[in-house]
Amino acid sequence: MIMYQLLRPLAYMSIRDDSKWKIDILLPMLFSILATCTIYALPVAPVIFGKDGVIQLLMGLFQILPGFYLTALAAVATFNRPDMDNLLPDPAPTVEVSVRGRSTKIELTRRRMLSMLFGYLTFLSFGIYFVSLAAQIGAPSVVAMTPAWLLWYVRCAFSVGFGFLLWQMIFITLFGLYQLSDRMHQPD
Template structure:
């Protein structure tokens, strides 16, 4: 059973990718955006509907109905698109996937294709999870609110808004990273030189090399 659950959650292995700037994309920026949005929603109090029709959760779930299909389509395109550039490693500091194989921790360097496959697989599964969590929360919110005192309701409401906002912000920021690759970086060879399509070493340290994940 554990093995089957692990297989179903495989897209979340994106979170196990190690890179010098990835924590900023996965954690720092989503925290900033999520906490800012949460502060605005909570500061407006009852004037902002969180669980009702046309409310905060409803707006996000409506968007996710569209975005989930986009993530799956992008995953299919990346996995099947015949491009030698996609099969080359990322520039700059290598992105490494940490996996346990036969009880031994392995650090596997990623090509652009595998990195993008993990990224869009992660986004697809996460968007589905956010969609169902938001829908379930909206479904039971009225019943739960009727059973709890006002103080507990406000505490649960605030906790949900913060967690939901941060996770949704993570989805947004990682989506922007994926769009950067699909709209711009995917068309450039790792060297940044359009005429040079030869494979490069994982740790491209010579002058003029462009990083796929930039540390600005």
């Protein structure tokens, strides 16, 4: 029960909708692979770790993002608009929730979907920050312990994985901004 509660922000990824996977999985994976290939194809690859590395430059952003996402979550949860509690248009996205210990499928309202979205983004931004911190601290040890022939593959795998999380956060944020700034003002 406690793990269900602690990991509930991840429920956003279990929302069932026909096109959501493109924003959540497809686009982030494509951009991550493209960015990684571009980085390693450059004549002088940018520094990823260390004092002036890409991760160090992004750490400031990762520190402020949870506050932004929590503010957006609070705003969505308290919007005083009745249409926020209407079901999303057909086919409405669905999600499985636990009600009195039993799994139940429910259709989503705009408020619930946006709450789940910004809850996930808050969780993801904390996660990316701690992955970045661990990477900054652990990179020298990983480099020292990894055979030279394997190091390039480790760097590529990290770049694709980290890039996927970063691009996923960007695309889901853009989708959330679309929902808040445009879609919620359109008639269903």
